[in-house]
Amino acid sequence: MKKYHIFLLIIALGLIFASCGAQKGAGKSGSKQKNIHPSASFVPTQAYDALASSYKDWQTVEIPVKIEISRPMQFGCSARVQMIRGRWLGISIRMLGFEVAYLTADNDSVHAYAKVQKRYVSESIDRLFSSSGYNLENLQDLLLGRVFVPGGTTATPADASKFNLSELDGTLLIVPLVQPEMAQIGFASLPETGSLLTTTCMAGADKQVVLTYGAAKNSAGGAVASETAVTAATTSIGAEALIKWDVNGARWNRQMTPRQWKVPSGARRIKVTSELLKSLTGI
Numbered sequence: 001m002k003k004y005h006i007f008l009l010i011i012a013l014g015l016i017f018a019s020c021g022a023q024k025g026a027g028k029s030g031s032k033q034k035n036i037h038p039s040a041s042f043v044p045t046q047a048y049d050a051l052a053s054s055y056k057d058w059q060t061v062e063i064p065v066k067i068e069i070s071r072p073m074q075f076g077c078s079a080r081v082q083m084i085r086g087r088w089l090g091i092s093i094r095m096l097g098f099e100v101a102y103l104t105a106d107n108d109s110v111h112a113y114a115k116v117q118k119r120y121v122s123e124s125i126d127r128l129f130s131s132s133g134y135n136l137e138n139l140q141d142l143l144l145g146r147v148f149v150p151g152g153t154t155a156t157p158a159d160a161s162k163f164n165l166s167e168l169d170g171t172l173l174i175v176p177l178v179q180p181e182m183a184q185i186g187f188a189s190l191p192e193t194g195s196l197l198t199t200t201c202m203a204g205a206d207k208q209v210v211l212t213y214g215a216a217k218n219s220a221g222g223a224v225a226s227e228t229a230v231t232a233a234t235t236s237i238g239a240e241a242l243i244k245w246d247v248n249g250a251r252w253n254r255q256m257t258p259r260q261w262k263v264p265s266g267a268r269r270i271k272v273t274s275e276l277l278k279s280l281t282g283i
Contacts, residue, residue, distance in 0.1 A: 043164035047172045047191040049157045054194055055146055056222030060084050060256040062248040067093075071240040086137035086153070088258040104259050107136050111261040119268045133180025143214040143243070145196045145225025147187050150180050171197065183207075196225065208233050217245075220252040 061083050068076045077100075082090040086107075093101040103112040107129060113120040129135050133151045141148040147155040149162055155174075164175045174187040183203040189196050195216035201209040214227030228243040263269075 020047065027126070035260050042167060042170070042172070042191050044167050044172055045145070045160060047167075048160055048163070048165050048174060049187050050191065050194060051196070052157045052159065054216065054218075054223035055154050055156070058221035059083060059253050060249055060251050061086075061221055062254070062256070063250040066244040066246075068146055068242040068244070069240070070242070081143075082256060082259075084256055084258060085140065086135070088137065089140065090259050102259070104261050106258070109261075112118045113264055113267065115264075118264065120201065120264060120267045120269050121270055122261075132182040134183070142199060142211060143228055145199075145211075145216060145228060145246075146223070147174055147189075147196060150176050150178070150185060172240065195223065217247040219247050219250055221250070222248070 041276040061081075063081050064078050065081055066076065068080055078094050079207055080092045080094070082088075083091075087103045089103075091103045092099050093103075099114060101112065101114045102251065103110065105111075105125065108126045109122065109124050111120065111122045123268050135151055137153055138148050138150060141154050147163075149155060149159055152159075155163075157180045162177055163175075166175075167175045170190070170192075172189040172191055176185065181183070183201050185199065185201045187196060188198045188200075193215050196213050197210040198213070208231045209230070212231075213225035214229075215225075216223035224245060224247050226245060226247060228245070230239070230241045230243070
């Protein structure tokens with residue numbers, strides 16, 4: 001498969017599975033938190049308080065990442081992720097130090113461009129967010145490995161009453177009391193690690209996205225997952241990917257100007273569909 005097709009595939013995967021109302025799950029290379037021996041019991045409210053207290057307020061962040069895709073094909077690349085909290089997300093995909101593709105998203109739309117083939121996608125997501133009950137900050141929390149209130153912000157200790165908190169075999173289960181109709185979501189945490197373990201998003205019987213997180217690392221922005229593994233599946237499409245966050249190389253709360261989208265000269269627009277994904281994986 002030619003490299004420029006792979007970059008279009010990365011873009012297509014993200015946009016197709018965004019239809020679940022939120023994005024991402026657990027790859028084979030998995031970022032499981034190992035060697036954990038949960039204690040016999042704990043108080044769910046106290047465990048939630050400790051987890052939510054590990055998150056710090058932040059406004060901007062730039063983080064180098066490694067992306068490993070294991071399904072529907074195998075591929076790896078480096079990237080740089082930029083975020084303005086609740087407002088903007090940018091991903092620059094690089095090979096040999098050169099940008100080969102990029103994606104930008106805000107609360108209204110998402111755009112992506114594969115430079116070599118001069119193909120781009122441009123889709124509206126405002127209706128998706130407004131109808132699903134989720135927002136861009138929720139997506140950012142999904143990536144970073146944080147509990148959040150659907151349609152709201154990152155969970156705080158004061159938000160405990162917005163969740164059903166319970167314990168199962170030493171694992172803290174966190175389920176929002178108010179669930180968006182388009183996609184149900186739930187979180188699981190290991191109190192011993194002080195980290196989020198998984199986030200599961202279900203949209204009916206035929207769409208599921210599971211995110212599995214590596215042990216959290218402390219940063220200027222609070223606890224951030226060291227890895228985010230993604231498994232996404234519908235009745236006809238499956239995808240697995242792993243994002244490795246360079247938390248130590250992150251730059252927090254610096255001045256950031258969102259990358260402004262304009263249609264690249266000479267580029268041709270393509271529509272993102274399941275058929276596109278199938279054609280790309282069959283090349």
